[in-house]
Amino acid sequence: MATLIDNGPKAIDINNLAQDDKVHRSVYTDPAVFALEMERIWEKSWIYVGHESQVKEPGQYYSTTIGRQPVILTRHTDGEIYVLFNRCAHKGAKLVGDECGKAKELRCCYHGWRFHLDGSLLSIPLEQGYDGTDFNRDDPDANVQRVPRYDSYRGFVFASLSAEGPDLVDWLGGVASSIDNMADRAPDGELEITGGVMRYEHDSNWKFFIENLNDLMHPMVTHQSSSLTARVVAKKSLGDQPAPPAIEIISPFTESYSFFDEMGLHAFDHGHGYSGGKTSIHAKYSDVPDYNAAMEKAYGKEKVEEIFAVNRHNTVFYPSATIKGAIQTMRVVKPIAVDKTVIESWTFRLKGAPDELLKRSILYCNLINSSANLVGPDDQEAYRRQQTGLESEGADWVLMHRDHGRDEDLGNGHIYAKGSSDLAFRNQYRAWKRYMSEGAS
Numbered sequence: 001m002a003t004l005i006d007n008g009p010k011a012i013d014i015n016n017l018a019q020d021d022k023v024h025r026s027v028y029t030d031p032a033v034f035a036l037e038m039e040r041i042w043e044k045s046w047i048y049v050g051h052e053s054q055v056k057e058p059g060q061y062y063s064t065t066i067g068r069q070p071v072i073l074t075r076h077t078d079g080e081i082y083v084l085f086n087r088c089a090h091k092g093a094k095l096v097g098d099e100c101g102k103a104k105e106l107r108c109c110y111h112g113w114r115f116h117l118d119g120s121l122l123s124i125p126l127e128q129g130y131d132g133t134d135f136n137r138d139d140p141d142a143n144v145q146r147v148p149r150y151d152s153y154r155g156f157v158f159a160s161l162s163a164e165g166p167d168l169v170d171w172l173g174g175v176a177s178s179i180d181n182m183a184d185r186a187p188d189g190e191l192e193i194t195g196g197v198m199r200y201e202h203d204s205n206w207k208f209f210i211e212n213l214n215d216l217m218h219p220m221v222t223h224q225s226s227s228l229t230a231r232v233v234a235k236k237s238l239g240d241q242p243a244p245p246a247i248e249i250i251s252p253f254t255e256s257y258s259f260f261d262e263m264g265l266h267a268f269d270h271g272h273g274y275s276g277g278k279t280s281i282h283a284k285y286s287d288v289p290d291y292n293a294a295m296e297k298a299y300g301k302e303k304v305e306e307i308f309a310v311n312r313h314n315t316v317f318y319p320s321a322t323i324k325g326a327i328q329t330m331r332v333v334k335p336i337a338v339d340k341t342v343i344e345s346w347t348f349r350l351k352g353a354p355d356e357l358l359k360r361s362i363l364y365c366n367l368i369n370s371s372a373n374l375v376g377p378d379d380q381e382a383y384r385r386q387q388t389g390l391e392s393e394g395a396d397w398v399l400m401h402r403d404h405g406r407d408e409d410l411g412n413g414h415i416y417a418k419g420s421s422d423l424a425f426r427n428q429y430r431a432w433k434r435y436m437s438e439g440a441s
């Protein structure tokens with residue numbers, strides 16, 4: 001029986017909107033559904049905030065958002081990281097206006113209240129004016145508030161605006177191994193964000209992007225004009241010469257249905273999942289000189305073989321972050337409105353590895369993720385067309401029936417299906433429905 005959830009003047013029927021094998025178009029188009037998603041998913045679940053390497057030194061800060069709320073990731077003089085609400089304790093002004101920087105203290109631009117980077121109050125101009133009043137500088141409310149929970153997994157910092165819910169490691173579950181594999185690919189076992197961020201705006205709902213990453217039935221169609229053209233041109237001009245990195249990267253997008261089927265889909269609780277495993281579109285990149293030697297020196301031959309045997313395509317940490325471990329890139333989702341989303345594309349350096357790998361990651365982001373290059377714009381066009389099509393009254397349902405009922409249960413919440421299955425979508429909506437009905441806790 002459907003559960004009616006009171007959302008002010010309008011009741012949103014969650015169970016009817018997201019069914020086992022189809023979702024109602026309004027999940028992508030209704031501003032009231034978007035507002036409820038912000039409250040019950042984005043402001044409850046663990047959301048990716050940033051990487052510890054962005055705040056390596058005491059005094060460094062990085063400002064971002066969790067759902068609709070501005071937050072700051074900081075490194076205090078005690079060496080610890082903190083995630084604070086970006087709000088002055090005095091009259092509420094956004095404390096940090098720029099995106100990142102380094103400072104001995106955080107000083108509000110409005111009335112000059114100063115705070116340590118752990119949020120604690122440092123000083124107030126003419127503080128004696130508060131003597132004998134109800135204001136108490138030792139009251140926790142006089143500090144910049146920390147978000148209820150934050151934690152880091154191998155340098156990846158997530159935060160939750162809910163005081164309750166599973167801890168980060170439990171919540172990550174089966175996809176923590178994707179972070180492990182990306183970090184293990186560094187001879188020093190650590191990653192660091194390098195350079196800036198590529199940030200682009202999609203005129204479409206946030207879920208189109210997060211669904212698309214493990215949609216293995218679209219590349220050979222959507223990317224035909226970019227990837228297949230690159231293959232044909234490369235074949236003509238290069239003949240049997242080895243393909244340059246750009247061609248190695250772009251060609252596999254138009255592999256066959258059977259190739260993508262073979263990659264497979266893996267789904268876990270909380271909407272997480274990855275595609276690929278033993279193989280992926282990244283599996284056939286040329287060796288980078290000196291990299292294998294550095295890895296073998298660090299880990300030994302057997303362990304290195306184990307690390308490189310994991311070849312995943314996209315891993316989704318639902319709802320906010322996705323990584324490509326094999327190419328050391330990350331994309332972060334920032335929903336703005338029901339039909340507007342910002343996607344950030346970041347690159348990582350593998351500590352102890354040759355710079356050639358970082359160059360390849362940057363090439364990947366420029367070539368594939370950028371709005372001004374190939375492949376990414378194909379996807380954006382598809383998302384925008386979905387947004388436009390679903391705003392029509394042509395039909396109510398978005399279908400995800402393919403291979404429904406044929407998933408393989410591998411135990412411990414790990415579900416497997418061949419790549420052409422709609423498993424990834426059904427799994428995301430299973431989590432969506434739970435969050436929207438109950439909240440993350």
Ligand SMILES: [Fe+2]
Nearest residue numbers: 218219222379
């Ligand atoms: Fe695509």
